[in-house]
Amino acid sequence: MMKDLGPHGYVEDRSPGSGRLRPRAAFVSDLPAIALDGNWRFRLASGLDDLTGDFAAPDFDDSAWDLLAVPSCWQMAGLPGEPRYGAPAYTNILYPFPVDPPRVPRQNPTGEYRRVFEVPDGFPAADAVLRFEGVDSAFAVWLNGIRLGDGKGSRLTTEFDVCDVLRPGRNVLAVRVHQWSSGSYLEDQDMWWLSGIFRSVSVAACGVRDFFVHAAYDHTTGQGTLAVDVTAPTPVSLSVPELGISGADPAGPHVIDGVEPWSDEKPRLYSGELVSEAGERIPLRIGFRTVAVVDGVLTVNGRPISLRGVNRHEWHPLTGRTLAEDVMLADVVLMKQHNINAVRTSHYPPDRRFLDLCDEHGLWVFCEGDLETHGFEPGGWRHNPSDDPAWREAILDRTERLVERDKNHPSVIVWSLGNESGTGANLAAAAVWIRDRDRSRLIHYEGDYRSCAYVDLYSQMYIGLDALAAVGRGQEPPTADPADDAHRRALPAVLCEYGHAMGTGPGGLSEYQQIIEAHPRLAGGFIWEWIDHGIARLSGRAESEFFYAYGGDFGEEVHDGNFVADGLLFPDRTPSPGLIEFKKVIEPVRIHIDPTARQISVHNLHHVRDTSYLAFQWSVEDGGEAVGSGGLTVPATAPGERTAVGWPADLTAALDAARKEGSGQEVWLTLTAVLAADETWASAGHEIAWSQGLVAASAAPAAFTRAPAITRDRDIAVGRSRFDARSGQLIRLGDLDLDGPRLDVWRAPIDNDLLNAFGEPQVSAWLAAGLHRMRHDVLGVEPDASGVTVTARLAAAGSSSGLDVVYRWSAGVGPEAGRNRLRLETTVTPDGAWPAPLPRLGISLSLPGDDADVEWFGLGPGEAYRDARAGARVGRHRSTVTAMQTPYVRPQENGNRHLVRHARITTPDGSLCITGDPVIDLTVRPWSTAALTAAAHPYELVRDGRLHLHLDHAHHGLGSAACGPGPSAPHVLAAVPTVFSVEFSTSR
Structure with missing residues (x-):
């Protein structure tokens, strides 16, 4: 039996609340309103036994209580120092309390809030x-000592009628907020557990109760049909001056010729107004659009759309889920600037103002219900609310409040029932309710992917490339019910989550996009996720040094570590390398360069927009140095079409001159498509798409005559290089002291190595093979007339498998000798059984220094790996060692520069020049791989006075195995016989 909680029974009652008004649309009005945001009096009680009995009384003395901002999450108060009220806690799946629905712990932190406010004379x-x-x-909630009611549904609007309680002059609002309730069982979203009044509070006069704008578009006639259902105590009229509607009956329907439809690319909004007979005015922003499934394809306004989307949690590292409007705008602008066109509001309705911004700037929205019961899965979904009749009212209430609040947003094209809540009759009932209320949008719910019986989209998350291609072809495994099978095969398919952006990565985005674009049934998808949920916290080492905390950093009893840091943005909203990669992968215009035919083709992947909004530009670089640039005239290319253009005369002349007078290095042509004029989300000149073509290859390097090795007491001289006579290790090159190089196969594991949601993590096989503790044993050092040969074996204690290594060193004599040119050829031969791929294969060395200037010719300017390199371009790039470190929330392998032809590391002692044969991967760090592997937070990384260089032949791919597939077969680094070479030289 449920324990008797007396007046607090609502905490564990499954009911969604009492005393509440019916849900309605979110809108603004010119009627008076009183904003109640600001500092409230606050006390945190430890539980129901610690409550303040008379706290709601108007004359209660709360002067000794603290002040707490509303809106805010109380666990975030005091940060980045020590939390003042409890602490944040993170779990992905598990509930942080016993699963005993609907019961919650009696030690239930409870915030008691009080706010005194004035109601002016004349307020209605x-x-x-x-x-x-x-x-x-x-x-x-109590107002002036009168209890108004109670509510649940954390990310949903709740309203109470105060007409009999509100009075002119002084009013006292008291609110008691419980951290845990029966509603917590419905709110097990993958995020920090936070509590409080975290969105705005207001008192508002209410005239028009509700309205529903129906604005459909007929793409065959160009006509728009407008009807507005209004609920109001007095008659209401509609005016939309641009459409010639003035003082009309809102219900219409009004049929308008030549309407401009709303889309993500052209978010056309018509300004209108509802005017009540009582004088109330409500502004409208009307967008005409029609969403439909046609022959298994997702369409809007009669044309297929492709979702280039992200899953977005509401997050700020200092305020948690409380966001200012400028933060929401920053999210929308960043999405648009990175070619993102869709948002899934994971896993709850966002602040209503965010949807206003999506309407204005143009983003397709999957608006998701405030529902997730994932914590029932470990128990086999026993007692899951999705299929328990006792929870039906609560789930339907959440569905109704989702739809009613956000029904007037043209950006919202899909209602999503929730996330990871199993299946059941309550979800089916929610879908029935939505269809009865709003047939203008589709219904999504990934959890029903096995049958899709009550949804309009076939949605899956984290499936592999082969499985995705099969879905695209309509060849997925059949359902148990033939009727469901036929229904599902007629639906568009969506990846509601993929490309898990945790730590270094994700890899393989290009491969996913190629499959999506190859199959009309595949309507695209949403990267998981938009932003790392790191919490700013002081490190304790220095007064102002802070880091981003993750699960476990607040002493949680159960937690899921840094799984909460899996976004395309770092917590401070700096784009990660993953976002740069994603922008390139999903660019809506594809540019292809054919140097042989001297032709350029442009493929427009837009939904409705032609390419006339873009300006095309070309530039030519010889060895990374600019030798020419100009504009390129590209005829307006319609959506879905291709246009081919020849090279203009000035481009041809620049290329011919570069070839004739060139440096003997690679000559590259780069084409960019930029905004020709300002948009609401970016200024003219903002880059949308780009492409590169190799016009001339580099000349072959000059050969050199090999210098003989000269053996002395403790070292061996080869040219101006010095080797340790016993170890064969290079210790000096010209005037530079070096340590190494030697074969290296270990990397600081990335999150995708450490975790695997669907199987054994990759790191398990690596650790079992001892790859993190390989011993480098030198077997022989043989100087001869052409250099030094060092033989060695790399193997782990207890293992019969190893890597046989031969280092062949040769140095130049003659005119090139002044450059201290030294060549290393490394031959690697696996011996024994190698059941696991290698993390990396290359050589590592170090030289003195804390920082250095680095210049390289290859891919850049940011990090890139073999399956995450689309966003990097070939050129001459410059940075510092410090700036080359990517600040992932949990330290791991990072900062690799891919396909580097040559590089220069400049220290006060001189410059080390490195040349690949033909390319290498380059990483330079001020700490060792061992230190990087051991660190849990960036502040734990301390410079050790050495610069650690990794010159890699190859890396194992990144993939997204932390929650998804690992790297595809072409990007798996197998242990096979390998030969690779690199040259070193020095200069002052």
């Missing part, structure tokens, strides 16, 4: 409502 209190836009997780 007789028609006023009190609005809470977000309270986590359950709360009860």
Whole structure:
């Protein structure tokens, strides 16, 4: 039996609340409103036994209580120092309390809030409502000592009628917020557990109760049909001046010729107004569009769309889920600037203002319900609310509040029932309710992918490339029910989550995009996820040094570590390399360069927009140095079409001159497509797409005559190089002291190596093989007339498998000798059984220094790996060792520069020049791989006075195995016989 909680029974009652008004659309009005955001009096009680009995009384003395900002999450108060009220806690799946629905712990932290506010004379209190836009997780409300009711549904709006309680002058609002409630079982989203009044609170006069804008578009006629259902106590008229509608009956329907439809690419909004007979005015922003499935393809306004999307949690490293509007705008602008056109509001409705911004700037939205019961899965979904009749009212209530609040946003094209809540009759009932209320949008729910019985999209997450291609062809495994099977095969397919962006990566995005674009049934998908949920916290080492905390950093009893840091943005909203990669992979215009035919083709992948909004530009670089640039005239190319253009005369002349007077290095042509004029989200000149073509290859390097090895007491001289006579290790090159190089196969594991949601992590096989503790044993050092040969074996204690290595060193004499030119050929032969791929294969060395200038010719400017390199371009790049470190929330392998032809590391002692044969991967760090592997947070990495260089023949791919597939077969680094070469030289 449920324990008797008396007046607090609502905490564990499955009911969604009491005393609440019916849900309605979010809108603004010119009627008076009183904003209640600001500092409230606050006390945190430890549980129901610690509550303040008379705290709601108007004359209660709360002067000794703390002040806490509303909106805010109380666990975030005090950060980046020590939290003042409890602490954040992170779990992905597990509930942080016993799973005993609907019961929650009696030691239930409870925030008691009080706010005194003034109601001015003349305020229409007789028609006023009190609005809470977000309270986590359950709360009860008193106004002037009168209990109004209680509510659950943390990310949903709750309103109370205050017309009989609100009075002119002084008013006292008291709110009791419980961290845990029965509603917590429905809110097990993958995020920090945070509590409080975290969205805005207001008292507003209420005239028009609700309205529903229906604005459809007929792509065959160009006509728009507008009808507005209005619920109001007095008659209401509609005016849309641009459409010639003035003082009309909102219900219409009004049929308008020549309407400009709304889309993500052209978010055309018509300004309108509802005017009540009582004088209330409500502004409207109307977007005409029609969403439909046609022959198994997702269409809007009669044309297929492809979702280049992200999953977006609401997050800020200092305020948690409380976001200012400028932060929301920053998210939208960054998405648009990185070619993202869609958002899934994982896993709850966002702040209503975010959807206003999506309407304005153009983003397709999957608006998701505030529902996830993932924590029931470890128990075999026993007692799962999705299929328990006792929870039906609560789940339907959340569905209704989702749809009613956000129904007037043209950006919202899909209602999503929730996430990872199993299946059941309550979800099916929610879908039925939505169809009865709004047939203008589709219904999504990934959890029903096996049958798709009550949804309109076949949605899956984290499936592999082969499985995705099979879905694209309509060849996925059949369902158990033939009727469901026929229904599902007629649906568009969506990747609601893929490309898990945790740590270094994700890899393989290009491969996913190629499959998506090859199959019309595949409507695209949403990267998981938008931003790392790191919490800013002081490190304790220095007064102002902070880091981004993750699960376990607040002493949680159960937690999921840094699995909460899996976004395309770092917590401070700096784009990660993953976002740069994704922007390139999904660019809506493809540019192809054919140097042989001297032709350029442009493929427009847009939904409705032709390419006339873009300006095309070319530039030519010889060895990374600019030798010419100019504009390129490309005829306006319609959506889905291709255009071919020849090279203009000035481009041809620049290339001919580069070839004739060139440096003997590679000559590259780069084409860019940039905004020709300002957009709402970027200024003219912002880059949308780019491409490169190799026009001339580099000349073959000059050969040199090999210098003989000269043996002395303790070292061997080869040209101006010195080797240790016993170890064969290079210790000096010209005037530079060196340590190494030697074969290296270990990398600081990335999150995709350490984790695997669907199997054994890759790192397990690596550790079992001892790859993190390989011993380098020198077997022989043989100087001769052409250099030094060093033989060695790399193997782990206890293992019969190893890597036989032969280092062949040769130095130049003659005119090139002044450059201290030294060549190393490394031959690697695996011996024994190698069941696991190698993390990396290359050589490592170090030289003195804490930082250095680095210049390289190859891919850049940021990091790139073999399956995550689309966003890097060939050129001459410059940086410092410090700037080359990518600040992942949890330290791991990072900062690799891919396909480097040559590089120069400049220290106060001189410059080390490195040349690949033909290319290498380059990483330079101020700490060792061992230190990087051991560190849990960036502040734990301390410079050791050496610069650690990795010159790699290859890396194992990145993939996204932390939650998804590992690297595809072409990017697996197998242990096979390998030969690779690199040259060293020095200069002052």
